[in-house]
Amino acid sequence: MTRREGPGDAFDDRIHLTAVDEFLAWGKEHSLFYLLFATACCGIELMQAGGPRYDVDRLGMIPRATPRQADLMIVAGTITHKMASRVRTLWEQMGEPRWVVSMGSCANSGGPFSKWSYSVLNGIDKYVPVDVYVPGCPPRPEALIDGVMALRERVRRYRTLGERSTEPHVVAGHEAPFGARCQLPPPDAPAGDGGRA
Amino acid sequence: MTALSHEQIAAAVRSVCPEVGDQRASNGRPFLHVPAAAVADVARCLRDDPALRFDALMDLTAVDLLQFPYTPPRDDIAVVYLLFSYAHRHKITLEVFAPRQACAVPSVAAVWPAAIYFEREVFDLFGVTFTGHPQLRRILMPDDWQGHPLRKDYLYPADYHGVPHLRDGQSFSTSPPRAEGTS
Amino acid sequence: MTVEASTPAGERMTLNMGPHHPATHGVLRIVVESDGEVVARCTPDHGYLHRSIEKIGECVEWPMFVPYTDRIDYVCAMNANLAYCVAVERLLASDPATTVVVPRRAECIRVLVAELNRISSHLIAVGAMAMDVGAYTPFLHGIAQREAVNDIFEKLCGQRLTYNYVTIGGVAFDLHDGAVAEIAAFLDQFEREMQRFNRLVTTNTIFRDRCAGLAVVDAAQAIAWGLVGPNLRGSGVDFDLRRDESYGIYGELDVRVPKGEAFAGRHGRQGDAYDRYVVRLLEIQESVRLCRAVLQLLPPAADKPADPLGGHQAEVSKILRKVPKGAVHVRTEAPRGEMGYWIVSDGGKVPFRVRCRTGSFTAAGMFQHVMRGIFLADVVAVIGSFDVVVPEIDR
Structure with a gap:
């Protein structure tokens, strides 16, 4: 009797006993479709992560061209003030549950542009809630994959039917830079239409 | 293909536009000061004259001269035109001083279409108005942005x-x- | 192959593409006004990645700007580093007291890394262009070869993408042990791989006919609109800054310049999308040849650890505290064409003005002209054929 990877307890290799929520979370965890969205340098590393050597497809991560089919938004690269509201719009179009990985120093905190730039937004978490921050300028594909693994831990705890925790789940090594998490501005449009718009 | 020397280019330009200012060699390159009002005419002459044939605008940019160690200090924005001739393989740099408070320079977009984007960028970042430009509006910053970022x-x-x-x-x-x- | 729009302006459809669109090579927004399937007007909207790099140049000290040049064009960061460093060296040379002589070994390494980076940049360009017309696999082939170049650079300077390797006065590190053999082996392997790539894409009838006669730019137009680099050569202009205005040791190398010759055959015209694509492929071959030539020229390293690169970095940083007053304009040949730096110094340790003119900026300026009259489905193919990289447009 071998234990296959899966939620709950296994009686033999065909029967698992588990809660529905855990089963759904298990499914979500292994099929994180991400939005094909790249703004700057990190975007090249994101593409290379999808390339033949790192091949994130094997983690069930398939790029989707439209936010309506995506579970995960990887904010790869610098976000300027001009771009930020567009990112928010994209995020609002994603169906619940949705996750955001902030990839690279620019998306985390403005990175090398935080001090002297007039046009760069210091951290995309001012516009969308970020689950996992991946440091680096740009992060290597391995670092991105590590961030995704940290996110999967978070996805595993997501409850579709049960009570959801409102506490932010902070993953060690992927916390928000400068301690305090920024407050989200009030949305311009009603947020979270469940991808029906 | 005959590349002209710096002096020859300057002399040819001065014969068309006598008010072109002093030639100042800057790193082995003629550097002509053109009065703002005359720049479009000078540009057209530089492009069309068969001996000069400046058919390409390599770059059009500006420098805010506030804080530059000039004696006496200048309160101008210098618009810089870097021209190149693929036909003759020679170069020239034009400089136009526009006062900061009311900086308006005639557009050269009709001479070199590449200037459409360059001039929009200088308008956006320096606030220099190019009169006669077909689509003068901000290019990089959002339309509701305040101020011109590359001013000192x-x-x-x-x-x-x-x-x-x-x-x-x-x-x-x-x-x-x-x-x-x-x- | 252009069609005139016949519907009056009020009845046309407006289609918004971007700033998030999988085929716009970053955050480029294009508003297309279409008459059925035909593009009647195209208005690009830029600035979604304007990171104020030119302003940062006026705020940080001379050598501190080099990492920012990486981010002007991250697809070919070595070339971007090189362009700025060559410009600053030219400015320093205006005063004999501050002249910096780049050691010969460093000059050779500069050309070597610049050409390797040109290869990896053009791989993205041709792969992405194939992807834009609907073939996904070639892009993965391009990425796979790019990884090999990244490995070499990573051993060389510790970074895969933003290298900060070329410095004012030389390069940051000497070649690592075994680098020469490694690069030579890569070049051999890469040439075989490119033959496979050409069989898969370049000679593919569907791809060729799709790009033939598309977005034709003749030589006069290309010059007037300020196209540079492969886009200019694709239109048949025989001009390359490495040969015609050489910098570094390019003058000693025999740089052969490919140009567009209506490669697509029957339906092709000089200066169409296919010509621009083929010129990039020919430039890859040329870069392979230049890399081999430079490996021959490479002088032996001085005894380690004393000063493999001349050991004058401390002296250079002292000189950079007081850069002579003046202005300089230097253009270098980056993969996306002329990267021209207009630098003004007021005699201090911080530049007074750093202006970077890039190839993508003028190429994007031409979109509104070349897009008119083409089919909607070709819009992304045209963007791909000009190989614009958005941070170069926006900076």
Whole structure:
């Protein structure tokens, strides 16, 4: 009797006993479709992560061209003030549950542009809630994959039917830079239409 | 293909536009000061004259001369035209001084279409108005942005649409001059 | 192959493409006004990645700007580093007291890394262009070869993408042990791989006919609109800054310049999308040849650890505290064409003005002209054929 990877307890290799929520979370965890969205340098590393050597497809991560089919938004690269509201719009179009990985120093905190730039937004978490921050300028594909693994831990705890925790789940090594998490501005449009718009 | 010397180019330009200012060699390159009002005519002559044939605008940019160690100090924005001739393989640099308060320069977009984008960029970042430009509007910054960022006296905005520029708890030992309140 | 729009302006459809669109090579927004399937007007909207790099140049010290040049064009960061460093060296040379002589070994390494980076940049360009017309696999082939170049650079300077390797006065590190053999082996392997790539894409009838006669730019137009680099050569202009205005040791190398010759055959015209694509492929071959030539020229390293690169970095940083007053304009040949730096110094340790003119900026300026009259489905193919990289447009 071998234990296959899966939620709950296994009686033999065909029967698992588990809660529905855990089963759904298990499914979500292994099929994180991400939005094909790249703004700057990190975007090249994101593409290379999808390339033949790192091949994130094997983690069930398939790029989707439209936010309506995506579970995960990887904010790869610098976000300027001009771009930020567009990112928010994209995020609002994603169906619940949705996750955001902030990839690279620019998306985390403005990175090398935080001090002297007039046009760069210091951290995309001012516009969308970020689950996992991946440091680096740009992060290597391995670092991105590590961030995704940290996110999967978070996805595993997501409850579709049960009570959801409102506490932010902070993953060690992927916390928000400068301690305090920024407050989200009030949305311009009603947020979270469940991808029906 | 005959490349002209710097002096020959300067003399040819001066024969068309006598008010062209002194030639100043800057790193082995003629550097002509053109009065703002005449720049479009000079440009057309530089392009069409068979001996000159400046068929390409390599770059069009500007420098804010505030704080530049001139004696006496200048309060101008210098618009710089870097021209190149693929036909003859020679170059020239034109410089036009426009006063900061009312800087308007005739557009050369009708001479070199590449100038459409270059002039829009200089308008956006320096606030130089190019008269006769077909589509003069901001190119890089959002339309509702305040000020022209590459001017030396530009104040960085504190926030954009209510979103503060700095992170909570973020501070620097030295930082650029920042405007108070909403942009 | 252009069609005139016949519907009056009020009845046309407006289609918004971007700033998030999988085929716009970053955050480029294009508003297309279409008459059925035909593009009647195209208005690009830029600035979604304007990171104020030119302003930063006026705020940080001379050598501190080099990492920012990486981010002007991250697809070919070595070339971007090189362009700025060559310009600053030219400015320093205006005063004999501050002249910096780049050691010969460093000059050779500069050309070597610049050409390797040109290869990896063009791989993205041709792969992405194939992807834009609907073939996904070639892009993965391009990425796979790019990884090999990244490995070499990573051993060389520790970074895969933003290298900060070329410095004012030389390069940051000497070649690592075994680098020469490694690069030579890569070049051999890469040439075989490119033959496979050409069989898969370049000679593919569907791809060729799709790009033939598309977005034709003749030589006069290309010059007037300020196209540079492969886009200019694709239109048949025989001009390459490495040969015609050489910098570094390019003058000693025999740089052969490919140009567009209506490669697509029957339906092709000089200066169409296919010509621009083929010129990039020919430039890859040329870069392979230049890399081999430079490996021959490479002088032996001095005894380690004393000063493999001349050991004058401390002296250079002292010189950079007081850069002579003046202005300089230097253009270098980056993969996306002329990267021209217009630098003004007021005699201090911080530049007074750093202006970077890039190839993508003028190429994007031409979109509104070349897009008119083409089919909607070709819009992304045209963007791909000009190989614009958005941070170069926006900076």
